[in-house]
Amino acid sequence: MCSPSSLRRRRLMLAMAGATVLVAACGKKPEGAAQPQEIESATACVLDGMLLADYPGPKAQIFYAGEARPQWFCDTVEMFHALLRPEQVRPVRAVFVQDMARADWERPRGHWFDATTGVYVAGSGRHGSMGPTLASFRAESDASxxxxxxxxxxxRYAEVTPELADLSGGAMHDSRM
Known part of the structure; x- marks a missing residue:
């Protein structure tokens, strides 16, 4: 028997596959591969409007089908929260996070990679923009x-559960609000 989180992930994958088939069936050109974009001084989080450049820790960007620009997240927990919600059915073209072995924790810029290929660290002593975060790494040796x-x-990416992406109480950890 599948766990509830496993079923949610399967539904998401099925929704993504179904959308791809629908686009192909409509005779539309498939969208090109998404490329990660860079944080600018005015880049704001889609969930709370926080400016990404003002906060430490790993950031994320999600490219949804039909959208040329990414939706930005000031923390990887927020990204996982958006992706793992049961009502999330929009097809995702790409998801990028930062390699925190290469990016400066306090002012992370660049070093983007495909989030689905990464490894994450939960429960560390390092905090992101909203407190406890999931530190993202391209290589397992760097995460270790x-x-x-x-x-x-x-x-691993598929091991992150909705419980680990809980946003309740995040503002209590924000010392800059």
Whole structure:
């Protein structure tokens, strides 16, 4: 028997596949591959309007089908929250996060990679824009080194659950509000 989170992920994958088939059936050109964009001084989080450049920790961007620009998230927890909600059925073209082994934690810029190929650290002593975060890494060895310094546990993309992407109480951790 499948767990509820496993069923949600399967529904999301099926919705994405169905949308791709519908687009092809309508005779429309498929969208080109999305390329990560860079944070600018006015880049704001889609959920709360916070300016990404003003906060530490890993950031994320989601490209939805039919949209040329990404929706930005000031934290990876917010990204996972958006993707793992049961009502999320919009087809996703690409999801990018930052490699925190390469990006500066306090002022992260660049070092974007496909979020689905990464590893994440939950429960570390490092905080992102809204408190506890899921630190993103391209390489497992970098995530393991981060765990040795800051604690936490390693997770693959598919292992992140809705419970780990809980946004309740995030504002309590924001010291800049």
């Amino acid at each position: 080194a981060f765990i040795a310094r800051h604690g936490g546990r390693l997770l």
